[in-house]
Each structure stands twice: as C-alpha cells, then as structure tokens.
Amino acid sequence: xxxxxxxxxxxxxxxxxxxxxxxxxxxxxxxxxxxxxxxxxxxxxxxxxxxxxxxxxxxxxxxxxxxxxxxxxxxxxxxxxxxxxxxxxxxxxxxxxxxxxxxxxxxxxxxxxxxxxxxxxxxxxxxxxxxxxxxxxxxxxxxxxxxxxxxxxxxxxxxxxxxxxxxxxxxxxxxxxxxxxxxxxxxxxxxxxxxxxxxxxxxxxxxxxxxxxxxxxxxxxxx
Numbered sequence: 001x002x003x004x005x006x007x008x009x010x011x012x013x014x015x016x017x018x019x020x021x022x023x024x025x026x027x028x029x030x031x032x033x034x035x036x037x038x039x040x041x042x043x044x045x046x047x048x049x050x051x052x053x054x055x056x057x058x059x060x061x062x063x064x065x066x067x068x069x070x071x072x073x074x075x076x077x078x079x080x081x082x083x084x085x086x087x088x089x090x091x092x093x094x095x096x097x098x099x100x101x102x103x104x105x106x107x108x109x110x111x112x113x114x115x116x117x118x119x120x121x122x123x124x125x126x127x128x129x130x131x132x133x134x135x136x137x138x139x140x141x142x143x144x145x146x147x148x149x150x151x152x153x154x155x156x157x158x159x160x161x162x163x164x165x166x167x168x169x170x171x172x173x174x175x176x177x178x179x180x181x182x183x184x185x186x187x188x189x190x191x192x193x194x195x196x197x198x199x200x201x202x203x204x205x206x207x208x209x210x211x212x213x214x215x216x217x218x219x220x221x222x223x
Contacts, residue, residue, distance in 0.1 A: 012139060013085065015047045020103055020136045024067045024074055028052035040067045044084060068100070075100040081135075090138050091130035104136040120148060 019042055028037040031054045039050035045062040056064060065080050070093075078092055078099040092099050105122040117128045121137035132138040140146055 013044070015042075015044045016085065016135070016139065018047050020139065022050050024050050025069060026050065028055065030055065041065070042067060067103070070095050070100065070102075073106060074103040076103065085135070087135065087138075089131040090135060091126050091133055102134040105134050121146075 022042065024040050024042075026039050028034075028039050028051070031037040031052055034052075034054060036053045039052050039055075041051040041053065041056060041064050042049075043051060043059045043062045043064045046059065050067075051059070051064070063084065065076060065084075068075050068077070075093075075095070078087065078101060081087060081101065087101055090101050092101055094100075105119070106124055107122040108124050111118070111123070111125060115125050117126045117130070118124060119126055119133040119137050120131050120141045122133060124133040126133060132141055141148070
C-alpha cells in the first residue's frame with residue numbers, strides 16, 4: 001500500500017484520492033525550459049502533485065509511478081499499480097501490448113444493444129466479470145455513502161433504451177409509409193388522360209385510299 005498506511009475509513013492508501021484529482025501531462029513549472037518537462041510521474045510517498053522526469057532526481061528512494069494516456073484519458077499499467085493497490089473488479093484493457101486500468105470514469109452517452117453488465121457507478125459497459133470501469137469508480141462504489149443501484153433498475157434502463165431504439169425505427173418506417181401514402185393521394189387527384197373518343201378513334205384508324213389519276217390529269221384520293 002505504499003510507504004504510508006491505508007485510510008482507516010475505507011482501507012484506501014492515502015495517496016490514491018489525491019492521485020485521482022491531479023491533472024497530468026502539463027508542463028513542469030520548475031523545468032519549463034526542458035523538453036522533458038511533461039508531468040506524467042507521481043510520488044506515492046510525497047503525495048505532492050505530478051512530477052516530470054527531471055523532478056525524480058529528488059525522489060530516488062521513493063516509490064514513483066508513471067501515468068500514461070489513452071484516448072485523452074489517464075491510465076496506468078497494471079504491473080505498476082497492482083503492487084501497491086487492490087485493483088480487483090476494475091476492468092483492464094490491453095493497449096500497446098500492455099494491460100492497463102483507467103484512473104477515472106468515462107461515462108457513455110448511450111448504451112448499445114445487448115448490454116449485460118455495466119459499471120456500478122457511471123454505467124459504462126463492462127465485461128461480466130468486472131464491477132467498475134476505473135479506479136475512481138471503485139473508490140466511489142465501495143465507499144460507505146455510496147448507494148448501489150439495483151440490478152433490476154439497470155435492467156429497466158437497458159430495456160428502455162432498447163425500446164427507444166425500436167420507437168425510432170418504427171417512427172422512421174411510418175414516416176416513410178406516410179410520405180408514400182401522401183404521394184399516392186396527390187397522384188390520385190391528378191386527372192388521367194381521357195380515353196380516345198369514337199370520333200378520334202375513327203380518325204386515327206382512317207387510312208388514305210389508293211390515288212387514281214383523273215382524266216383531266218389531276219389527283220383523286222378515294223376514301
């Protein structure tokens with residue numbers, strides 16, 4: 001659990017909550033002119049904010065961990081953090097061939113279909129063998145003040161989301177049918193071409209006769 005003892009309230013090490021509140025990957029104020037001034041290290045003994053690689057020279061005998069980034073979120077490798085912290089029930093991911101865990105929650109705006117398990121805190125989709133999506137969610141979800149959401153309530157929310165998707169599909173299809181019906185109705189008001197009358201029919205079928213030359217040299221057409 002690090003150089004210091006665990007928090008008596010919930011058995012967390014004293015450095016964990018401060019770690020989760022820190023902002024990493026900012027420029028170090030002490031080494032601003034160096035190209036190695038990005039703060040992505042954290043000392044578990046000092047608990048004194050993010051450190052850059054140059055700051056570590058003052059923490060040689062201390063326990064320091066490295067924070068990394070994935071999709072703009074802070075992560076830490078499992079082989080580094082599991083030495084000092086119980087990360088059971090927190091979902092792990094494989095990034096660049098290394099197993100990692102996220103520091104803080106990453107809520108989803110909308111769950112996909114067929115979801116069977118979610119984070120007990122932020123409801124992010126998880127594999128069935130995990131309860132939390134990040135270290136921060138585990139801290140919240142295991143605290144004494146946290147009210148766990150019943151599984152049946154989560155199931156109702158999933159069913160509601162699926163029903164909402166079905167309604168969207170139904171409304172879309174009905175809108176298409178309505179447009180088709182409306183077009184047909186409009187077309188039904190367009191007058192059709194009247195059938196040819198008997199006079200027009202006879203006129204269309206009338207053929208010219210065989211011309212015969214008159215005795216006076218003119219052209220006579222017989223009908």
